[in-house]
Each structure stands twice: as C-alpha cells, then as structure tokens.
Amino acid sequence: MTAHESPHSETASKLERNLALEVARVTESAALAASRWIGRGDEKAADQAAVDAMRRTLNTIAIDGTVVIGEGERDEAPMLYIGEKVGTGEGPKVDIALDPLEGTTICATGGQNALAVIAIAEHGGFLNAPDTYMEKIAVGPGLPEGVVLLDSSPRENIANLAKAKKMDASDVLVCIMDRPRHVELIAKVRETGARVVLIGDGDVAGIIATALSQEGSGLDMYVGTGGAPEGVLAAAALRCIGGQMQGRLVFRNDDEKARAKRWGVTDLTRTYSLLELAHGDVMFSATGVTNGAMLKGVRRFHNGAHTSTLVMRSRSGTVRWVEATHNFALKTGFDTAKD
Numbered sequence: 001m002t003a004h005e006s007p008h009s010e011t012a013s014k015l016e017r018n019l020a021l022e023v024a025r026v027t028e029s030a031a032l033a034a035s036r037w038i039g040r041g042d043e044k045a046a047d048q049a050a051v052d053a054m055r056r057t058l059n060t061i062a063i064d065g066t067v068v069i070g071e072g073e074r075d076e077a078p079m080l081y082i083g084e085k086v087g088t089g090e091g092p093k094v095d096i097a098l099d100p101l102e103g104t105t106i107c108a109t110g111g112q113n114a115l116a117v118i119a120i121a122e123h124g125g126f127l128n129a130p131d132t133y134m135e136k137i138a139v140g141p142g143l144p145e146g147v148v149l150l151d152s153s154p155r156e157n158i159a160n161l162a163k164a165k166k167m168d169a170s171d172v173l174v175c176i177m178d179r180p181r182h183v184e185l186i187a188k189v190r191e192t193g194a195r196v197v198l199i200g201d202g203d204v205a206g207i208i209a210t211a212l213s214q215e216g217s218g219l220d221m222y223v224g225t226g227g228a229p230e231g232v233l234a235a236a237a238l239r240c241i242g243g244q245m246q247g248r249l250v251f252r253n254d255d256e257k258a259r260a261k262r263w264g265v266t267d268l269t270r271t272y273s274l275l276e277l278a279h280g281d282v283m284f285s286a287t288g289v290t291n292g293a294m295l296k297g298v299r300r301f302h303n304g305a306h307t308s309t310l311v312m313r314s315r316s317g318t319v320r321w322v323e324a325t326h327n328f329a330l331k332t333g334f335d336t337a338k339d
C-alpha cells in the first residue's frame with residue numbers, strides 16, 4: 001500500500017480511521033463478485049452479484065448506516081434501496097451513497113473503467129439526488145474558483161482552463177461520455193482545438209480522473225450529462241481529493257420532477273456546487289472491476305485474485321492506493337462461492 005497523506009487531524013479517532021479502511025473491504029467484495037461476470041454478456045447477473053456482496057459486507061461494519069444514494073426506491077430494488085438501514089446498528093450514524101457496479105454494460109462486455117464505488121458521510125452529508133439525469137462539469141484541484149461553469153460555453157471554459165493551467169487550448173484534454181445527446185457538445189469542444197476522450201460509460205471514473213492528472217490520467221476537464229446519483233458519488237470523491245464540480249438536475253418528464261420533489265428538491269433548475277452535493281466528513285472507496293485509466297481491474301488466478309482500490313478521506317486529505325491479494329483457498333475471503 002502506498003499513500004499520499006496530509007497531517008491527520010488531532011481530533012480524528014481511531015474508529016474513524018479504521019472505518020475509512022473498512023469501506024475498502026466493501027468495494028473489494030463487490031468488485032470480486034462482479035469480476036466473475038466480466039465479458040459474459042449478462043448485465044443483470046453482474047450487477048446482482050455486486051449488490052449481494054456489497055450488502056453482505058456492509059452489514060458486518062459497526063455503523064448505523066442509511067442508504068441515501070442506492071439501487072433505487074424500495075419498490076424498484078429489493079436491496080440497497082434508498083432508505084435501507086445497513087451496518088450492525090452500532091457505531092456512528094452515517095449516510096451512504098453507493099454503486100455496487102458502476103458500469104454494468106462495461107463489465108458485461110469486458111470494457112474499461114467498471115468500478116465498485118461507495119461513499120460514507122456524516123448524516124445529511126449528501127444531496128438526496130433522485131434517479132434522474134444531471135448536467136456535470138468538473139476539474140481537478142489547485143485552480144481558481146469558478147474557472148469552469150455549467151452556464152459558460154465550451155469555448156469560455158476551455159479558454160479559462162487553459163489560461164489557469166498555463167497551457168494552450170490544444171493541449172487541454174476533455175472527457176465526455178459517448179452519447180447521442182452529446183453530439184453538439186463534442187463538436188463545440190473540438191472547435192476550440194481541445195482534445196476529447198470519449199468514454200462509453202463510467203462517468204464517476206471520468207470525473208475522478210480530472211483530479212488525478214498528476215497520477216497520469218492526463219484529463220483536464222469532465223463535462224456532460226449522466227446519472228444524478230453518480231454525480232453525488234463523484235462529488236464525494238472530489239471532496240476528498242480536491243477539485244471543483246457543478247451539477248444541475250435534468251428532467252425528462254413530469255414523473256421525474258415529481259420524484260425530485262418527493263426527495264425534497266424544491267428548485268428544479270438549481271445549479272449545485274461541490275459542497276452542496278457532498279459536505280462534511282466524507283470517506284470514499286472505489287475498487288476496479290475491469291482495467292481503467294484510474295485503477296486496474298480484478299486479476300483472478302487459481303483460488304485467488306488481486307484487487308486495486310482507491311481510498312480517500314476528506315478530513316485528512318489522505319489518498320491511499322491499496323493493492324490486495326485475496327486467497328480464496330483459506331475460505332475467509334469475499335469470494336468463496338463457486339460458479
């Protein structure tokens with residue numbers, strides 16, 4: 001394990017530090033379970049395996065947890081639904097945002113950047129985002145506040161970002177999801193001379209990568225419309241590692257607007273800042289399911305597997321890269337079930 005750490009807060013408790021590492025166990029378990037379904041063309045089976053494993057491991061942790069970003073509302077998801085209580089019921093009261101398999105299609109087709117993701121915050125720390133779309137824009141740390149904005153044009157954002165980073169617009173690398181809804185956006189970004197990386201799925205990884213350019217991702221900005229729950233998860237990660245992000249909910253119909261109002265969203269056109277999406281003490285963990293720019297995927301071998309996990313905490317600013325080897329032959333790991 002390697003770590004890039006800032007000094008720990010004097011008030012940080014041993015339990016809290018241990019909890020930050022416990023969340024790594026949660027995403028490792030989901031990634032290991034999903035990895036059995038890589039490239040097998042069955043999205044539902046891959047997702048269900050990840051959900052089962054994540055829930056099972058969560059319920060061994062000493063927390064009084066409530067899922068606030070999960071698999072959907074209770075009538076849509078049998079487990080890890082919004083409002084479900086998880087953990088042993090003892091320990092700190094926390095809110096949980098999770099995606100047991102971010103990139104189900106990626107996993108099913110053997111593509112890149114599938115992740116198992118979870119974020120834990122103090123109660124009330126996450127925006128209760130409905131399962132709708134969200135416009136998003138994000139950049140990494142160390143830049144002037146407001147250097148990019150949702151309400152600015154691609155040309156303005158790229159010009160401002162290039163100036164702040166002392167680079168030419170042609171050197172700026174922008175990550176966008178490859179979707180029909182982004183055809184015009186992609187064209188406008190390319191008109192500025194900036195370079196574009198198109199991803200098939202997995203915008204959580206794309207947003208986090210903007211904050212990891214010093215680790216070799218090379219990405220300078222993420223922009224586009226994706227899932228609102230994924231937006232909150234990405235914001236949780238940026239709270240830990242640094243960066244800027246804005247999000248604005250996008251509604252396709254009246255049913256989605258009604259759902260948002262049920263979750264307490266009163267201003268349907270509001271632009272949310274990073275701190276409005278995720279605030280307070282936040283812990284974040286992501287484990288690679290398939291290989292990606294940020295994390296290696298699960299590497300299976302006879303009776304075992306290797307995993308790569310990114311664990312972060314906002315209070316300390318700690319970023320840990322955890323390389324783990326799991327020995328299934330001991331039957332004490334996460335993945336003892338047979339195919």
